[in-house]
Amino acid sequence: MKRRGVFYFSVMAALLLAVGLGQSWNVALGIINLCLISAIMALGVNMQWGYAGLFNVGIMGFTALGGLTAVLVSMPPVTEAWSAGGRGIALAFLSLVATVVAIIIARRLVPPLFKIWITIVIVILGFLLIRVFYEPAVEQIEAINPAHTGYLGGFNLPIVLSWFLGGVVAAGAAWLIGKISLGLRADYLAIATLGISEIIIAVLKYEEWLSRGVKNVTGLPRPVPYEVDLMAADWFINLTAWFHADVTDAASIFVKLCYAGLFLIMLAAIMWLAERALRSPWGRMMRAIRDNRDAANAMGKDVTWRHLQVFVLGCAVCGIAGAMLTTLDGQLTPSSYIPLRYTFLIWVMVIIGGSGNNWGAVLGGFIIWFLWIEAEPLGNWLMRMITLFMEDGFWLKDHLIAGAAYTRLVLMGAILLVVMRFAPKGLIPEK
Amino acid sequence: MDVLNALVLFANFVVVPATAYGAQLALGALGITLIFGILRFANFAHGELMSFGTMATILLTWFLQAQGAGIAPLPTALLALPLGIVAAIAAALATDRAVYRFYRHKRANPIIFAIVSVGVMFVMAGLIRIIIGPDDQSFADGARFLIRAQEFRQVTGLKEGLAIKQSQLITVSIAVIVVLLLFWFLQKTRSGKAMRAYSDNEDLALLSGIDPDRVVTIAWIITATLATIAGVLYGLDKTYKPFIFLQLLLPIFAAAILGGIGQPVGAILGGFVVAFSEVMVTYAYKKFFSYLGPEGWAPDGLVQLLSTDYKFAVSFIILVAVLLIRPTGIIRGRVL
Structure with a gap:
């Protein structure tokens, strides 16, 4: 069993090495960095699916929340916007809190028959109250220097802090959605998470006062040095001379290595915690619930509450990965979040790696991200082979070559189907 | 008179589009259910099945248009629809044999x-994008409007016009025919009864x-037929974009769950709700209220409950409300 895992990881390392030697180290490190982030996302999903059998189709949303947190933590605040609309936003937020509190109190006081009606009435009143404060505030904020800011900005804190806060924010959203849809059967959780992720993306896209929307936030501060500074630093120039390397290339590689180091630390820490959890009594209980819900329930385990726990934990991990991803990109582009890439691809990673096994999830993250990137040249090559016998300029040839990029979707689907059918336990099965 | 204007305005921007959209959602939700x-x-591959048939x-349709064949004033797509359905059925049965069985x-x-089904979704999405490309495709032809806003204004002398697109009428009439046929099949024929029995207690x-x-084969045939019809009608009414079908999945699921899982009548009801x-939550009522209020008065804001950007939030809120209040749906279905 262990040998199998070591074998697969060595193959993976060899592949990455081949890219480094064959293409360039820059490309290889670029892939590795995203592999590391993917592995963390896969770990989060593996907690939900592998430990507890929960089908979460909203990974994209929780990743995006992590990304938003990265912006809110690290960007400098826009003081004019705060003074113009900060009060309105705060009042709107207070009204939201007041509405929620009012609903909770009212539901305790009235007889069950009227509970729904009183809730509806308070929701509508609260909604109107929030809009009174909210709309003018948003208008004022978005009017301030819309080409450069037009949003509230962040708190000017180190961006690495957002990796943890991103997890906390994602966990909060997960708690809310889990509270509603857990306890019913698994399909409902899937559909509810699909919905919440679309809404989170919609908020990111259209709430410009918060995230600048589709205007994107660029130039996020970095936790690692900038290439330009490196190229001007004496010690770095001496270092590259030592290696006989090109300074520009070396700077880019150095930055990527720094990221890789940080990501590796995060992955190792989460992995260690995940393994500890899996081997603890808590992990055994989760698997018992997964394998036989009724029996676990009969043993006095509160199934819904435990599911909520593991759901929140898994989403928190996805939020962490999302914040890391935005840090690596250096920008938040809400329109780049599409479910095929951010939700369903992660699922392929977990399934192929071996659900229930953390090492499997990490391996899956590496393999699938590697394939996702390398599928493009592969697809191009495939289409050229298919169209080899066709004349140049023939419409079908051009059409097929233009569509080559989408062979990666077919490839991912095929991998998922084949693994589910012939090796449902994945490459590194659960013990 | 002003009340009439307000009503016409409401019909033009809410009732007519929502009816057509509801019929499309209902057909999709019937397949899901x-x-x-x-x-x-x-x-989860249902959206892609719709996309594939479309x-x-x-x-x-393009082939027919190039040949000069058509059934003007009706859109050529209706002529092509039966073969599109056959293609979707072939795809559905092939995936069933290869995967689900x-x-x-x-x-x-x-x-x-x-x-x-997520795997199937991936494969289908990839194939569709390879075959037809990821961009917008327009294929609607034939007469565009049944009633034009201007003609309506001239005939009735009202300030507001009512426009009904041909695609909207086609959508509703085809949906009615299909649903009637489906219910006849489920209630009266032997196979339909077998299906209901199987669904009720395997x-x-x-x-x-x-x-x-x-039973499963028939279910796939019906589902693929409904999905293609829904997709084509949606495409005629709005436009065909491969990525829109993943987004349509949410309102369709919401409709199916709201109506009650496994309940055809519920799915239709859910689609329209x-x-x-x-449409009602995202419509700006400013003009509507200014007709109803005193002369020369207009509300300050747009009087829009939610911006159109959040229309998916509406189906989600409905979904959440159903899960919280009545997980079985309007017509008691299974609690899955």
Whole structure:
């Protein structure tokens, strides 16, 4: 069993090495960095699916929340916007809190028959109250220097802090959605998470006062040095001379290595915690619930509450990965979040790696991200082979070559189907 | 007079579009609910099945248009629709044989089915994008309007016009015909009764000699037919974009769950409730209220409950409300 895992990881390392030697180290490190982030996302999903059998189709949303947190933590605040609309936003937020509190109190006081009606009435009143404060505030904020800011900005804190806060924010959203849809059967959780992720993306896209929307936030501060500074630093120039390397290339590689180091630390820490959890009594209980819900329930385990726990934990991990991803990109582009890439691809990673096994999830993250990137040249090559016998300029040839990029979707689907059918336990099965 | 103007305005911007959209959602939700009822899983590939059938129809429509064949003033797509349906049925049955049958015979957990359907979704999405490309495709032809806003204004002398697009009338009439046929099939024919029995109690149905493979085949045929029709009507009414079908999945699921899983009548009801709420909540009522109020008065804001950007939030809120208040749906379905 262990040998199998070591074998697969060595193959993976060899592949990455081949890219480094064959293409360039820059490309290889670029892939590795995203592999590391993917592995963390896969770990989060593996907690939900592998430990507890929960089908979460909203990974994209929780990743995006992590990304938003990265912006809110690290960007400098826009003081004019705060003074113009900060009060309105705060009042709107207070009204939201007041509405929620009012609903909770009212539901305790009235007889069950009227509970729904009183809730509806308070929701509508609260909604109107929030809009009174909210709309003018948003208008004022978005009017301030819309080409450069037009949003509230962040708190000017180190961006690495957002990796943890991103997890906390994602966990909060997960708690809310889990509270509603857990306890019913698994399909409902899937559909509810699909919905919440679309809404989170919609908020990111259209709430410009918060995230600048589709205007994107660029130039996020970095936790690692900038290439330009490196190229001007004496010690770095001496270092590259030592290696006989090109300074520009070396700077880019150095930055990527720094990221890789940080990501590796995060992955190792989460992995260690995940393994500890899996081997603890808590992990055994989760698997018992997964394998036989009724029996676990009969043993006095509160199934819904435990599911909520593991759901929140898994989403928190996805939020962490999302914040890391935005840090690596250096920008938040809400329109780049599409479910095929951010939700369903992660699922392929977990399934192929071996659900229930953390090492499997990490391996899956590496393999699938590697394939996702390398599928493009592969697809191009495939289409050229298919169209080899066709004349140049023939419409079908051009059409097929233009569509080559989408062979990666077919490839991912095929991998998922084949693994589910012939090796449902994945490459590194659960013990 | 002003009340009339307000009503016409409301009909033009809310009732007519929501009815057409509701019919499209209802057809989609019927497919989801049938697969829920017979195969007992949430089919995430349903959107792509709609997309696939629509794509086949579009390709054939282009071919027909190039040949000069058409049934003007009706859109050529209607002529191509039957073959598009056949293509979708072929795709659905092929995936069933290649993918789902294995798990069915193993009696796998519904979640396994759902995950497998994600794989099917990937493959189909990739194929569709390779074949027709990821961009907008227009294939609507024929007469565009049945009633033009201007003509309506001239005839009635009202300030507001009512426009009805041909695609909207076609959508509603085809939906009515299809739904009637479906109910006739489910209620009156032997196969339809077998399907209902199978959906109601699988073991008892097997005991009375109902062939499960036959029931499943029929379910896929009906689902693929409904999906293609829904997709083509949506495409005629709005536009065809491959990525829109993943987004349509949410309102369709919401409609199916709201109506009650496995309940065809519920799916139709759910489709219209979702469509009407979506359009009504995102419509700006400013003009509507200014007609109803005193002369020369108009509300300050747009009087829009939710911006159109959040129309998906509406189906989600409906979904959440159903899960919280009545998980069985309007018409008691299964609690999955």
